Amino acid sequence: MIKVVNLHKKFGNLHVLKGINLKLKKSEVLVIIGPSGSGKSTFLRCLNLLEETTSGEIFIEGIEITKPGVNINKIRQKVGIVFQSFNLFPHLTALGNVSLAPKKVLKMSKKNATDLGKKMLGKVGLSDKIDSFPAQLSGGQKQRVAIARALAMNPDIMLFDEVTSALDPELIKGVLDIMKSLALGGMTMIVVTHEMGFAREAGDRMIFMDDGIIMEENTLEEMFKNPQNPRTKEFLEAIL
Amino acid sequence: MENLQKLIRYYFNYSVMKDALPFLLKGAVLTIKFSVIAEFFGVIFGLILAIMKISKIKVFKYPSIAYIEFFRGTPLLMQIMFAYYALPYIGINLSGFFAGLLALSLNSAAYIAEIFRAGIESIERGQIEASRSLGMNFFKTMRYIVLPQAFRRVTPPLTNDFIILLKDSSLLSVIAVVELLRAAKEIATWKVNPSTYTAAAFIYLLITLPLSQLVHYLERRYKIVD
Ligand SMILES: Nc1ncnc2c1ncn2[C@@H]1O[C@H](COP(=O)(O)OP(=O)(O)OP(=O)(O)O)[C@@H](O)[C@H]1O
Numbered sequence: 001m002i003k004v005v006n007l008h009k010k011f012g013n014l015h016v017l018k019g020i021n022l023k024l025k026k027s028e029v030l031v032i033i034g035p036s037g038s039g040k041s042t043f044l045r046c047l048n049l050l051e052e053t054t055s056g057e058i059f060i061e062g063i064e065i066t067k068p069g070v071n072i073n074k075i076r077q078k079v080g081i082v083f084q085s086f087n088l089f090p091h092l093t094a095l096g097n098v099s100l101a102p103k104k105v106l107k108m109s110k111k112n113a114t115d116l117g118k119k120m121l122g123k124v125g126l127s128d129k130i131d132s133f134p135a136q137l138s139g140g141q142k143q144r145v146a147i148a149r150a151l152a153m154n155p156d157i158m159l160f161d162e163v164t165s166a167l168d169p170e171l172i173k174g175v176l177d178i179m180k181s182l183a184l185g186g187m188t189m190i191v192v193t194h195e196m197g198f199a200r201e202a203g204d205r206m207i208f209m210d211d212g213i214i215m216e217e218n219t220l221e222e223m224f225k226n227p228q229n230p231r232t233k234e235f236l237e238a239i240l
Numbered sequence: 241m242e243n244l245q246k247l248i249r250y251y252f253n254y255s256v257m258k259d260a261l262p263f264l265l266k267g268a269v270l271t272i273k274f275s276v277i278a279e280f281f282g283v284i285f286g287l288i289l290a291i292m293k294i295s296k297i298k299v300f301k302y303p304s305i306a307y308i309e310f311f312r313g314t315p316l317l318m319q320i321m322f323a324y325y326a327l328p329y330i331g332i333n334l335s336g337f338f339a340g341l342l343a344l345s346l347n348s349a350a351y352i353a354e355i356f357r358a359g360i361e362s363i364e365r366g367q368i369e370a371s372r373s374l375g376m377n378f379f380k381t382m383r384y385i386v387l388p389q390a391f392r393r394v395t396p397p398l399t400n401d402f403i404i405l406l407k408d409s410s411l412l413s414v415i416a417v418v419e420l421l422r423a424a425k426e427i428a429t430w431k432v433n434p435s436t437y438t439a440a441a442f443i444y445l446l447i448t449l450p451l452s453q454l455v456h457y458l459e460r461r462y463k464i465v466d
Pocket residue numbers: 011014016034035036037038039040041042043
């Protein structure tokens with residue numbers, strides 16, 4: 001489903017990703033952990049071409065998305081991303097946020113897009129908030145709208161970049177529960193998170209990223225039980 | 241004492257003002273007409289210039305920068321005179337009305353472009369990324385995400401710009417357009433009494449005051465929403 005071959009990314013002289021190799025099967029949930037600045041966000045952003053890659057290849061469903069001249073907008077429809085900072089559109093209601101892209105990109109009729117939007121907001125437990133503006137929602141609710149917005153495009157893969165780290169502790173669970181049910185429903189997911197409870201329950205595999213490379217990759221159980229790399233061990237001890 | 245009486249006679253002469261009022265109001269209507277039309281074209285053209293300036297494509301970006309710098313860096317009075325007196329030599333004969341409108345529109349487009357550019361650039365990068373990540377292309381992102389938010393932020397500075405435009409339209413008096421200032425001048429000459437200027441100043445103030453109040457109101461309101 002996803003194949004990443006020797007991916008490099010530089011910002012000027014700053015070498016952020018130094019040869020990432022990765023394979024992900026359909027319905028797999030991959031958890032990424034790693035210290036701040038190790039390149040986790042940059043990696044996710046490369047996967048839906050928010051960052052231009054420096055070298056290497058990324059294949060999604062057999063299509064090389066890093067080839068020059070690909071239709072970026074087509075690829076992005078298939079790869080949903082949710083950010084730490086929500087990035088809801090403040091001038092649109094929750095329903096407006098969710099139904100805009102289906103209308104304008106998938107060319108759905110207004111009615112179909114509205115129905116879809118309501119369905120997606122229902123899925124994240126916000127049926128009573130469809131007409132609220134982002135400013136009227138709590139952080140947890142905002143993040144759930146953001147998830148619904150990405151899901152409305154019916155993506156093949158969902159990327160989550162520390163989506164709960166800006167939330168108050170009591171709001172985190174609601175968001176994680178939605179992600180868990182997505183994972184159970186068979187969504188292919190890559191999740192950057194330090195929520196180890198969630199990782200254990202929903203994750204199939206885990207990678208530890210450090211300084212732009214994948215230091216260690218394993219099943220969650222193995223990773224927790226006996227990490228091979230001393231850096232992994234150190235990091236896990238610090239966050240557990 | 242004698243000086244004070246003279247001041248009142250020449251600058252605050254009630255009967256002169258009253259007689260001139262209908263003519264002055266006609267001038268005021270023309271002033272408003274000019275300003276509204278010039279602002280309208282200025283907004284359309286200014287928006288195009290702003291998007292050109294923001295774009296990374298050089299053939300759009302640099303002409304836009306040159307345009308903006310030229311019209312902001314040279315006196316409006318000269319632009320007006322050029323449009324009226326010089327354009328006929330290349331076969332463009334415009335009446336005072338249209339020459340004035342042309343100069344005023346082109347000039348305000350440059351200022352409005354900068355207002356729009358600042359407004360567009362004030363939209364957080366995350367907004368654009370969220371939109372692009374949903375598969376919306378550059379133009380859809382501009383149309384549905386960036387511009388609606390930017391418009392809201394630029395209404396106060398745009399209204400400010402409109403106030404300046406209203407006052408600057410008085411420069412059209414040099415090319416025989418009988419807008420408010422010119423109307424005041426003609427009667428002042430005829431009556432040999434410049435009180436009409438005072439009356440005109442009051443009329444300018446009457447038009448601009450509600451607008452500047454509107455700016456304050458909008459600024460307060462958007463502060464609460466943001
Ligand atoms: N647009 C950019 N321009 C220049 N440098 C950047 C840019 N984006 C990220 N970087 C740099 O790339 C490195 C990796 O950043 P990245 O955001 O991917 O780290 P991260 O692993 O997600 O960290 P965190 O856990 O703090 O979110 C950092 O040193 C960062 O400063």
